[in-house]
Amino acid sequence: MNVTDIGFLRRRIEEDDAVRSTPELREALDSGAPGVGPWLDAFGDRPERNLVLFPLRGIGSDIVLATLLAGGTVVLGDPGAHPARTLALLERSGATAVTLPSKLLERLNSEPSAPMTDFAELRRIFYVGEPTRFDFPGPELSRVDTLTFEHVSEFVARFRDAVLASMLLTLQANDVLRDPAISHTGEEILTAARVAERHHGVVERWLTALTEHGVLVRQGDRFLGTEPIDADAVAQAWDEAEKLWTGHLGAAEVAAYFRRNAERLPQLMTGEEQATLLLFPEGRTDIADALYRDTAVARYLNARVSETVQRLGAKRILEVGAGTGATSEVVIRDLADRADVDYLFTDLSAFFLTTAKERFADYPWVRFGIYDIDTQDSDEPGAFDVIIAAGVLNNARDADATLSRLKALLVPGGSLLIIEPTREYYEILISQAFMMTAAEDVRLRSGTMFLSRQQWVEAIDRAGLSIVDVTPDDTHPLSPMSQYLFVARH
Numbered sequence: 001m002n003v004t005d006i007g008f009l010r011r012r013i014e015e016d017d018a019v020r021s022t023p024e025l026r027e028a029l030d031s032g033a034p035g036v037g038p039w040l041d042a043f044g045d046r047p048e049r050n051l052v053l054f055p056l057r058g059i060g061s062d063i064v065l066a067t068l069l070a071g072g073t074v075v076l077g078d079p080g081a082h083p084a085r086t087l088a089l090l091e092r093s094g095a096t097a098v099t100l101p102s103k104l105l106e107r108l109n110s111e112p113s114a115p116m117t118d119f120a121e122l123r124r125i126f127y128v129g130e131p132t133r134f135d136f137p138g139p140e141l142s143r144v145d146t147l148t149f150e151h152v153s154e155f156v157a158r159f160r161d162a163v164l165a166s167m168l169l170t171l172q173a174n175d176v177l178r179d180p181a182i183s184h185t186g187e188e189i190l191t192a193a194r195v196a197e198r199h200h201g202v203v204e205r206w207l208t209a210l211t212e213h214g215v216l217v218r219q220g221d222r223f224l225g226t227e228p229i230d231a232d233a234v235a236q237a238w239d240e241a242e243k244l245w246t247g248h249l250g251a252a253e254v255a256a257y258f259r260r261n262a263e264r265l266p267q268l269m270t271g272e273e274q275a276t277l278l279l280f281p282e283g284r285t286d287i288a289d290a291l292y293r294d295t296a297v298a299r300y301l302n303a304r305v306s307e308t309v310q311r312l313g314a315k316r317i318l319e320v321g322a323g324t325g326a327t328s329e330v331v332i333r334d335l336a337d338r339a340d341v342d343y344l345f346t347d348l349s350a351f352f353l354t355t356a357k358e359r360f361a362d363y364p365w366v367r368f369g370i371y372d373i374d375t376q377d378s379d380e381p382g383a384f385d386v387i388i389a390a391g392v393l394n395n396a397r398d399a400d401a402t403l404s405r406l407k408a409l410l411v412p413g414g415s416l417l418i419i420e421p422t423r424e425y426y427e428i429l430i431s432q433a434f435m436m437t438a439a440e441d442v443r444l445r446s447g448t449m450f451l452s453r454q455q456w457v458e459a460i461d462r463a464g465l466s467i468v469d470v471t472p473d474d475t476h477p478l479s480p481m482s483q484y485l486f487v488a489r490h
């Protein structure tokens with residue numbers, strides 16, 4: 001069971017409106033879920049009968065799971081109901097706590113029937129959003145910061161430190177870079193560490209990353225060594241990063257996946273072990289699911305893609321590099337009651353199509369096919385209203401050529417929705433980089449793996465598409481993750 005897939009709870013909540021934690025739920029939550037952490041902190045060890053006034057997804061799911069984990073029970077309210085009805089429900093349900101958006105709390109506060117409402121059972125009000133007040137005596141009012149810019153920035157820095165420490169530990173284990181008085185060329189380091197030829201590019205990028213962050217010093221074409229790093233210090237760096245991640249930005253298994261890669265670096269760089277098997281152990285997709293679907297940033301961006309598709313009223317939709325279907329799942333579910341949609345789910349690899357056919361079996365308007373963004377030109381120009389490319393365009397050998405190819409598939413006025421990472425992610429240099437193809441565009445010259453936000457904007461412009469939106473903006477808590485949704489119009 002997936003931690004954020006709490007559909008099984010929905011029925012039970014509707015049936016008896018007082019769900020208790022089950023062994024099934026506890027087991028799923030042992031791995032943590034994105035967004036649950038701040039709620040567990042807020043509830044502390046006081047179990048509540050919690051009236052949840054959020055839809056049962058995103059924040060709503062987090063609150064339900066956290067309430068149950070804290071030993072409480074849940075009553076689900078309708079966030080769209082008239083405030084008078086919500087106040088009546090508050091009284092009738094015997095809720096000891098209520099969780100709601102600040103706007104809704106404001107409306108309850110100014111509702112004419114509020115002074116007549118009996119708040120005797122209600123002990124705590126938890127709200128999200130702008131600071132607000134509650135004029136009636138009794139309940140204690142707390143604002144819950146679900147995810148802050150500072151928390152995410154801190155995670156980004158600690159995670160980077162852990163990854164860099166692992167790179168250094170791995171290289172030093174081969175008797176290189178352990179002495180500040182001795183220098184080596186890149187080639188000497190690659191040879192000493194027995195790096196497989198196809199991975200030379202990746203380990204060269206480690207050297208660049210370690211130099212950029214002042215861990216190593218470069219002199220001409222030589223790298224000076226540094227004091228040997230201690231395995232305990234590396235473990236501690238990982239512990240800190242994992243603590244900031246789990247329950248806030250994603251599930252524990254995502255952080256554990258990267259840590260496992262870090263521990264297997266000697267085998268990955270020599271080619272004795274395949275990175276694909278760490279991401280898809282025994283062909284399982286649960287780690288990839290947690291990585292692409294159940295992180296705070298994936299949830300946020302996938303929801304924005306779906307909203308955009310809805311807003312555009314698109315009928316003919318093509319998804320390229322749909323992979324595990326993390327984005328497709330949200331978009332397809334939100335299109336479920338539209339009879340006039342045609343959704344073509346494609347990927348380069350047939351492996352993903354088999355799983356997707358099962359996952360989307362209930363939607364007869366979803367079709368499946370192989371599509372290669374590097375080579376396949378269409379015999380059906382202008383066949384699509386929207387094309388979705390989530391996390392796939394960085395695989396393009398030549399981003400410009402791929403953008404032109406996709407543009408040709410769009411009807412004039414159609415939209416291309418691109419989700420892309422836009423900086424160097426050192427965690428990718430110790431994991432997926434071992435299974436990516438080398439780029440032939442500007443990235444080859446700059447030695448980077450992903451185009452920057454500005455480079456994407458320029459590439460989209462060169463392709464003759466116009467940028468309509470780039471999300472999130474610079475003040476958003478998730479902006480330090482540097483992953484964006486680009487909306488471009490033909």
Ligand SMILES: C[S@@+](CC[C@H](N)C(=O)[O-])C[C@H]1O[C@@H](n2cnc3c(N)ncnc32)[C@H](O)[C@@H]1O
Nearest residue numbers: 321322323324325326348372373390391392395
């Ligand atoms: C990082 S994953 C994308 C995540 C995906 N949107 C999901 O939800 O799982 C990259 C995907 O791009 C696919 N891919 C790689 N190269 C491709 C190509 N040349 N054409 C089409 N798809 C490709 C991979 O098979 C993989 O499924």
